[in-house]
Amino acid sequence: FIRFARAKNRSYTVDWTYLKLNGYWEETILCMDPFSAVNRRVDELLSQVTGLRFYR
Numbered sequence: 001f002i003r004f005a006r007a008k009n010r011s012y013t014v015d016w017t018y019l020k021l022n023g024y025w026e027e028t029i030l031c032m033d034p035f036s037a038v039n040r041r042v043d044e045l046l047s048q049v050t051g052l053r054f055y056r
Helices: 002-007 040-050
Strands: 012-014 018-021 028-030
Touching (some): 028 040
């Protein structure tokens, strides 16, 4: 998520359980397991922004 946001020069907010692309739909994603490497909602947000599919 952070690599994506930086590559797209997007402002973002991140803490232990929340991810947000600032200024882009202003959608905050709650990650119930902060140690999980995969989150479908994050993948869906990135695919909406890029038009690519990240689903695993």
